Amino acid sequence: MNILEKITNELDTLSKSERKVAEVILASPSTVIHSSIAALAKQANISEPTVNRFCRRLDTKGYPDFKLHLAQSLANGTPYVNRHVDENDSAEEYTDKIFESTMASLELARKSLDANDVNRSVDLLTQANKISFFGLGASAIVAHDAQNKFFRFNVPVVYFDDILMQRMSAINSRQGDVVIVISHTGRTKSLVEVANLAKENDATVIGITTKGTPLAKECSIVLTVDVCEDTDLYMPMSSRIAQLALIDVLATGFTLRRGSKFRDNLKKVKDSLRSSRFEKKD
Amino acid sequence: MNILEKITNELDTLSKSERKVAEVILASPSTVIHSSIAALAKQANISEPTVNRFCRRLDTKGYPDFKLHLAQSLANGTPYVNRHVDENDSAEEYTDKIFESTMASLELARKSLDANDVNRSVDLLTQANKISFFGLGASAIVAHDAQNKFFRFNVPVVYFDDILMQRMSAINSRQGDVVIVISHTGRTKSLVEVANLAKENDATVIGITTKGTPLAKECSIVLTVDVCEDTDLYMPMSSRIAQLALIDVLATGFTLRRGSKFRDNLKKVKDSLRSSRFEKKD
DNA sequence: CTACATTATGAAATAAAATTTCATTTTTTC
DNA sequence: GAAAAAATGAAATTTTATTTCATAATGTAG
Numbered sequence: 001m002n003i004l005e006k007i008t009n010e011l012d013t014l015s016k017s018e019r020k021v022a023e024v025i026l027a028s029p030s031t032v033i034h035s036s037i038a039a040l041a042k043q044a045n046i047s048e049p050t051v052n053r054f055c056r057r058l059d060t061k062g063y064p065d066f067k068l069h070l071a072q073s074l075a076n077g078t079p080y081v082n083r084h085v086d087e088n089d090s091a092e093e094y095t096d097k098i099f100e101s102t103m104a105s106l107e108l109a110r111k112s113l114d115a116n117d118v119n120r121s122v123d124l125l126t127q128a129n130k131i132s133f134f135g136l137g138a139s140a141i142v143a144h145d146a147q148n149k150f151f152r153f154n155v156p157v158v159y160f161d162d163i164l165m166q167r168m169s170a171i172n173s174r175q176g177d178v179v180i181v182i183s184h185t186g187r188t189k190s191l192v193e194v195a196n197l198a199k200e201n202d203a204t205v206i207g208i209t210t211k212g213t214p215l216a217k218e219c220s221i222v223l224t225v226d227v228c229e230d231t232d233l234y235m236p237m238s239s240r241i242a243q244l245a246l247i248d249v250l251a252t253g254f255t256l257r258r259g260s261k262f263r264d265n266l267k268k269v270k271d272s273l274r275s276s277r278f279e280k281k282d
Numbered sequence: 283m284n285i286l287e288k289i290t291n292e293l294d295t296l297s298k299s300e301r302k303v304a305e306v307i308l309a310s311p312s313t314v315i316h317s318s319i320a321a322l323a324k325q326a327n328i329s330e331p332t333v334n335r336f337c338r339r340l341d342t343k344g345y346p347d348f349k350l351h352l353a354q355s356l357a358n359g360t361p362y363v364n365r366h367v368d369e370n371d372s373a374e375e376y377t378d379k380i381f382e383s384t385m386a387s388l389e390l391a392r393k394s395l396d397a398n399d400v401n402r403s404v405d406l407l408t409q410a411n412k413i414s415f416f417g418l419g420a421s422a423i424v425a426h427d428a429q430n431k432f433f434r435f436n437v438p439v440v441y442f443d444d445i446l447m448q449r450m451s452a453i454n455s456r457q458g459d460v461v462i463v464i465s466h467t468g469r470t471k472s473l474v475e476v477a478n479l480a481k482e483n484d485a486t487v488i489g490i491t492t493k494g495t496p497l498a499k500e501c502s503i504v505l506t507v508d509v510c511e512d513t514d515l516y517m518p519m520s521s522r523i524a525q526l527a528l529i530d531v532l533a534t535g536f537t538l539r540r541g542s543k544f545r546d547n548l549k550k551v552k553d554s555l556r557s558s559r560f561e562k563k564d
Numbered sequence: 565c566t567a568c569a570t571t572a573t574g575a576a577a578t579a580a581a582a583t584t585t586c587a588t589t590t591t592t593t594c
Numbered sequence: 595g596a597a598a599a600a601a602t603g604a605a606a607t608t609t610t611a612t613t614t615c616a617t618a619a620t621g622t623a624g
Contacts, residue, residue: 015572033350037611047574052612063611064346064581068315071353085534091404092397094538095531099392102527103385110381115374122373141427148420149517187559214560235431237530241523245384248519249377252367256376277469278496297601319582329603334583345582346610 003069004029006058018054020044025070033071037063098237105227105238106245112211112226113246121221122253124204125150128178133159134166134194135182138236142182142208142243149251152269153258166194173203180206184225184239186213195219208243285351286311288340300336302326307352315353319345380519387509387520388527394493394508395528403488403503404535407432410460410486415441416448416476417464420518424464424490424525431533435540448476455485462488466507466521468495477501490525 007022014022024044025032032040040063041048055066085094125131131150135143140161147159160166167190173179179198183191186209195218199205207219216222225246227238289304296304306326307314314322323330337348367376407413413432417425422443429441442448449472455461461480465473468491477500481487489501498504507528509520 017573034347036609038609048611049574049613050572053572064349065316067346068349068353071350072356074354085538087538089538090397091401091535094534095395095397095400096392098531098534099388099527102530103388106381106385106388110378113377115372115377118377119373138427138430141423141430144426145420145423145522148423152517185559187561189558189560192560235434235533240427241526244523244526245381248384249380251517252376252380253373256367256369256371276471277467278471278474279469299602318580320580323603330582331584331603332601335601 003058003060003066003073010058014054014057017044017046017050018057020046021051021054029070029074033067033074102238102241105242109225109227109242109245112224113249114224117221117223118249118253121206121223121250122257124178124206124221125250125254126257127176128204129156129176130173130178131155131157132169132173132177132179132198133157133182134161134169134179134191135159136161136163136188136191138240139182139184139208139243142240142247143180145244146180146182146247146250149247150254153251153254163190163194166190167197170194170197170203171201173198173201175202177203178206179203180208181215181219182208182243183213183215184210184227184236184243186210186215188215191215192218208246285340285342285348285355292340296336296339299326299328299332300339302328303333303336311352311356315349315356384520384523387524391507391509391524391527394506395531396506399503399505400531400535403505403532404539406460406486406488406503407532407536408539409458411438411458412455412460413437413439414451414455414459414461414480415439415464416443416451416461416473417441418443418445418470418473420522421464421466421490421525424522424529425462427526428462428464428529428532431529432536435533435536445472445476448472449479452476452479452485453483455480455483457484459485460488461485462490463497463501464490464525465495465497466492466509466518466525468492468497470497473497474500490528 004026007026011019011022021040021044024040035043037048037051041051044051052063055061055063058066058069060066060069085097089097133143133146133150135141143159143161147157150157158169160169170179177198179195181191181195181198186192186207192214195205195207195215199218199220204221205219207215207222208225209215209219209222210226211222211224223246225239225242227242286308289308293301293304303322303326306322317325319330319333323333326333334345337343337345340348340351342348342351367379371379415425415428415432417423425441425443429439432439440451442451452461459480461477463473463477463480468474468489474496477487477489477497481500481502486503487501489497489504490507491497491501491504492508493504493506505528507521507524509524
């Protein structure tokens with residue numbers, strides 16, 4: 001999608017003169033969107049038709065259309081590019097990079113999610129007799145968070161981050177129960193086993209994981225949350241945040257399905273916390 | 283910044299014909315970026331110079347420049363605008379809205395963060411004798427996650443989501459200990475008390491909260507995480523995700539400060555998990 | 565190494581699009 | 595209700611982009 005990346009990719013399929021154009025554009029894309037075709041041609045020391053041909057090779061209608069695409073790519077301040085933290089980064093630099101990578105991962109995760117699967121999951125959740133969330137490590141936190149949310153809905157919900165409890169709970173599950181198993185890698189043996197146990201006992205198993213993992217194979221529905229491979233280099237970072245956003249989506253879907261009367265209930269839960277807080281002055 | 287919002291804002295300062303142009307654009311902005319000035323004029327039943335004047339009134343150089351701005355506004359799917367989930371939204375719609383709001387909140391949170399405070403916090407964390415993370419409710423999850431991360435660094439770290447344990451831990455704290463107290467509202471009485479107790483016992487208290495809250499007043503350093511007011515309407519959503527991103531930032535700062543040898547250690551921790559997982563085939 | 569074919573390139577012509585100028589219409593103000 | 599001010603569009607002009615076509619560069623087969 002991003003035209004700057006596309007230029008970089010196709011750099012070797014371009015002719016010599018066209019590459020000159022590409023280089024000028026990559027060097028300063030923000031200047032280019034305010035240049036005419038003549039100005040750009042001059043800058044790259046080539047002729048105007050070459051610029052035009054360059055644009056068409058990138059599947060745009062012509063120069064103005066190309067500029068439009070370029071403008072769009074620049075609009076989001078290169079968030080797609082996953083900027084890596086560097087040894088010598090200042091606090092400001094690594095802060096920015098982490099926030100940006102996280103946002104980029106959320107964007108990716110959103111694209112990998114299938115709205116139909118979300119819809120079906122919400123269906124199942126609203127009809128469930130019991131909802132269980134299972135995760136380990138960083139995904140345990142996501143399961144914990146999910147419980148915190150669904151608990152407010154006044155439905156039977158549990159979460160376990162202990163292998164044995166998960167197994168016991170899975171074995172005791174039955175038709176009408178929904179078990180949500182969360183694992184970024186989808187390869188954690190004990191969790192895959194738990195998913196299988198739940199399935200064997202006729203529970204509906206929803207997986208929050210990456211596409212095509214062993215865990216995915218055990219699930220009735222897989223909610224795909226793909227994030228950039230190497231954002232989670234030393235420890236889970238973007239993956240768990242994307243999973244949490246998905247929990248928000250499921251919780252929101254749940255409340256929408258239940259109708260407005262139900263949402264008044266949520267307000268009550270929130271209001272019940274008031275006495276434990278200091279008043280807001282304004 | 284966003285030109286679509288700008289058009290909406292200035293709608294009443296526009297002349298009759300110019301408003302016609304505005305309406306056509308607002309009705310279908312994505313069509314407009316592929317139309318010539320003549321096509322747009324015809325569509326709005328006005329003349330070409332009127333379109334041109336319209337563009338200039340919005341502080342653009344002319345029609346092509348206007349289209350560039352419009353294209354940029356469309357590029358990020360209006361993420362700045364916090365799109366509210368609506369009663370009748372489809373799964374796809376509310377999924378998109380939640381992801382977008384989350385990203386917008388991260389952007390906001392990043393801006394509200396002070397890199398100096400991050401830097402000082404990392405300083406203190408690397409020198410701490412003991413690190414404690416305290417939170418309740420949704421913030422308990424953030425504290426839990428923080429423990430999960432800092433635990434890998436092989437430093438003394440604890441987390442409590444139980445009021446009594448928090449109090450006891452705070453009372454037992456001493457100089458050289460760092461206590462991180464997490465609360466979006468910053469108004470949870472027991473947490474403010476815990477922060478105060480820790481302070482009284484000479485621990486360094488870092489708050490992860492909103493600006494100017496009672497909790498903020500008890501802290502040595504406040505890591506400000508402001509998110510859009512109403513993303514957390516019925517339950518904490520964006521706020522906790524922004525807090526988690528901040529935990530990532532602190533953890534990253536910590537590893538950077540500790541140098542490359544330390545990072546090999548992290549790899550070992552990660553590798554130690556390998557036997558519990560199914561092999562990746564590719 | 566040459567002759568032929570293919571591809572790449574730019575000058576000039578053409579076409580398209582946007583802008584300016586200016587006369588006319590509409591609206592406002594007194 | 596007349597003069598001034600503002601809004602509007604037709605036509606001319608200017609700017610910008612595209613096409614055509616001749617030439618140059620590169621590659622290929624003999």
